[in-house]
Amino acid sequence: MTRASVRDQIADRALLLFDQNGFDETTIDDIALAVGISSRSFFRYFPAKEDVVLNDPTPFGEIVRDTAAARPANEPVWAVLRRAFDPLHATTVVDVTRGLRIMRIMMSTASLRARNLEKHITWAAMLEPVIAARLSGSDESRRFRAQILIHSALACLDVALAEWTRRDGSTDVATLLDEAFEIPNS
Amino acid sequence: MTRASVRDQIADRALLLFDQNGFDETTIDDIALAVGISSRSFFRYFPAKEDVVLNDPTPFGEIVRDTAAARPANEPVWAVLRRAFDPLHATTVVDVTRGLRIMRIMMSTASLRARNLEKHITWAAMLEPVIAARLSGSDESRRFRAQILIHSALACLDVALAEWTRRDGSTDVATLLDEAFEIPNS
DNA sequence: CCTAAACTGTCACCCCATGACACAAATATC
DNA sequence: GATATTTGTGTCATGGGGTGACAGTTTAGG
CATH class of the missing domain: 1.10.10.60 (Homeodomain-like)
Structure with a gap:
């Protein structure tokens, strides 16, 4: 025990x-x-x-940040952000039933959805220096653009996960994420 | 009274x-x-x-949706989304002190920031049919891409408003929004 | 002036969350 | 193996957000 x-x-x-x-x-x-x-x-x-439904965002945020930081310096920023979410697939694959259950509960409860979005704020704050470092321009401008790109990427992640849930896990999260990340650049 | x-x-x-x-x-x-x-x-x-700090998202969501719906049919979707937020500037200009105060309170309270992000979900749901109608492809694909674009636009809105607050309202929200909307397409 | 609707305070209650305390169980130390 | 310490637990009390019920008061309308 x-x-x-x-x-x-x-x-x-x-x-x-x-x-x-x-x-x-x-x-x-x-x-x-x-x-x-x-x-x-x-x-x-x-x-x-x-917290039974939503786990602490910080530990996973660190993984995401470190993954982003480890990408090659010449890789386009948008691709870096896409890769940063790779460790996430693993968790959705480990126990699909549980993952879907959590998503189902989350999406049907306003307060939980809100708390889940707090994760974005945490992750964005953690990712900002890593992403800003890969941009050019003044400090201000880099910070601003980094925030936009990060939050857009997180939006892609959210929509992809929602779609994954809607399809009952029949489509891989990785595939949906790839699709999602192609859209803003079109 | x-x-x-x-x-x-x-x-x-x-x-x-x-x-x-x-x-x-x-x-x-x-x-x-x-x-x-x-x-x-x-x-x-x-x-x-x-609710003292965060007002009901639905009324303003309707304005945003209708504004988007009223844009010319041939206008690029991203531009439509940018224009949809035009009615918002008005509100930030009416009472700058109050607007800044609300933003200050919101950004210093995690639960409020999260609830504020929930507004996105409401607005996104309302905007979806309007935006999806302007895209081509299968119903599924249009829905998915509409969600991504809308949430990205909302991310721009959020970052722009945060920056507006950080600068104590010294820069116009419209200007910051214009800047923000240019970033994903680069 | 009188009636009906709108508003108000008080009270009771539920739920989430936290601190304090006493007690039992597991573990460590000699 | 006896003792001391740590860890976990239930109980109790408290506080804050939120809701329903009820009686009294104000306001509006005829």
Whole structure:
């Protein structure tokens, strides 16, 4: 009964309840009861109810940033951003059912969708220096353009993931992302 | 003492408190006390605390959609999207101080920034049919590409507004938006 | 002036979240 | 193996956001 395993157990139970009864309709007490713990203990594993569905953006943000930073210096910025999301495919492939469930819950709950968009803000802030470094011009101009490009890329990611969910995972996320990234440059 | 005027009064007081004490640090009771109403009455004017800062996206979304729909049929889609945001400048010019205050509060509160991004989802859904109608290809493809273009445009809008705030309103929103919209096509 | 609608405060309640505390279990140390 | 320490847990109390119900008051309209 390691800590991580208990956490996973809570998450599994909770996601199931969220999926079938709705996120807002499922209370912490419901989850705690289903797992057999006190509602107080729930918060000892998750800082908030939403964190069962949305994981901390920072760790993955670091991976994305480092991936972008590791791309060749002469690679076009837009391609760098596309490649930065490569590590993401892996996670969507590991457990498709779970991934789709999470997406389903997320897209049917306003507050969760909003929290998910917060990830963009975090990632954009982390990516900014890496992307700005690959642009030319004044510091101001580079910062501004980096923000635009990053947020556009994140928009592509979001739409691609939404489409992936809409198709029930039948099309690869990588394929959808490739398609999405071609569109702004047309 | 019309309903709208009371609402404005509450909003003004609340925004002032949010700005100087922080959004999370300011409680509903604080606002109610400052205005001289009961905390229950606050919710009779605003469905939630956040709604003091973020207004309902739908009314303005309709304006944006209709503006886009009214553009000439042969205009490039990206230009249509740029023009769709024209009605927004007006609002940022009417009361710059208030606009900047709202932006300041919003950008210093994670939950508010996230909720603000949710506006994108609403607007994107409203704009989708208008934009998709201007694209060619299969229904699926048009929908997908419309989403990407719309979300990219909204990303430009967001970054432009953030920059406007950062510069304390010294640069026109229209100018920043023009700059922003040039970047993805480069 | 009187009635009906709109508005208000108070009270009760639910849910999420956090801090404090006592207690049991697991682990470490001798 | 006995003891001490760390870790996890349940319970309780508190605070903030949000909602429904109800009674009293103000306002508008005839």
